[in-house]
Amino acid sequence: MPSKFIEQSSGAALPSLRRRIDNHFEQYPGGHLVRGRAATASDVRLSGNDYLALGSDPRIVRRQLDAFAEGNDDIFMSGVYVQYLDRQLRLENDYAAWLGAEATVLCQSGFAANEGLMQATTGPETPAYIDMFAHASVWQGAAVADAPAYAFRHNDADHLRRQIAQHGPGVVAVESIYSTIGDFCRLHDILAVCEETGAMLIVDESHAIGVIGLRGEGLVGHLGLAGRVPFRVFSLSKAMVGRGGVVAGPARFAEYFRYESTPAIFSSAVFPNEIARFEATLAVVRGEGQRRARVSGLSERLRTGLLQRGYDVSCSESQIIPLIAGPESETARLRDALEANGVIGAVFCAPATPRNRSMVRLCVHCGLVEADIDHILEVCSKIRDQVRPDRWPASRSGRARNAAASAVPNVELVSTAAGD
């Protein structure tokens, strides 16, 4: 829209819009905080979610190109109209077998999957209980459903129990690995509260799928809880390197969901070439446990090294390692110092984090080599006096984690064994 339309309307019809846009530019006069410098080939990149480094894998790319060449991409319509596609149904069955779920439904994105699932399960009579660090799409779904939505303190099963006692049973939403701070859900404790109170649990596995489990099946499956957790959901745009999402749950619910979730009704379906890509990705992800082991080993090394150098990353238990500088000015300083030394992370700030808890998030992936970890650690030593991690607010989740350190079951979360 040409700027003149906003300018002209400033005094009359849309003054509040004008104010909002002005506020944005006043807050970020030099460009938005998340926008750092573009990465080059010589940088160490930790900004994406391609944890298994499969985005350009020739086995996956080739399959998608072949599907393009077949010329079957004529599905330009909403998801509700294309449920008869054999190829999609086969993929959904394969996902279900992999996860140990009764059924799955392919969605256009993780956002659409979460929004649709919350919209289809909550409502004015069914409250939503959402971990305060859960993804925005979950809140969006509850809002669309007009459901009362209550945040409970991060990973705090007792707080959840008190909330449910006050407002009645409903739907509880958590993530198996939290996307900003990288800790695990205290799944046994949260599930116990759900079972005790009659609440229904949804676990977002977006950052665990592909990364956790002997065949990358995620935390729920790996802990043997597939029969007790009613719903799982995940984005296919992390370790699964495509654009899409998946909802897993009971077969009868899946059929209802296909026709009742608003993104399925009002947004176009996934294309056949994308489904071909997902098929190829699933085979690779299931089979290559050595990639999971590598991510796990490199992540452990980076977390330990950062802690030794005075960076409090104690909240992280996974490949997601946040440097929580706090105020945005401090995060900008950190981002610039890292980028000046060839380390590219992803900046997170409000509304993706609480205000004044902004961060640079480092995501470890198996495309890194040991020398990259050395480099990151050297850079973090070098810039320490400039960015002063000793002054950063201690991570709240870090403290919670220390208090509940025994809550994560002591199981081997990945395996070097090749899958099937």
Ligand SMILES: Cc1ncc(COP(=O)(O)O)c(C=O)c1O
């Ligand atoms: C935990 C979580 N759930 C859902 C989503 C949304 O996924 P998508 O990017 O596929 O829409 C994301 C991505 O940011 C995420 O981190």
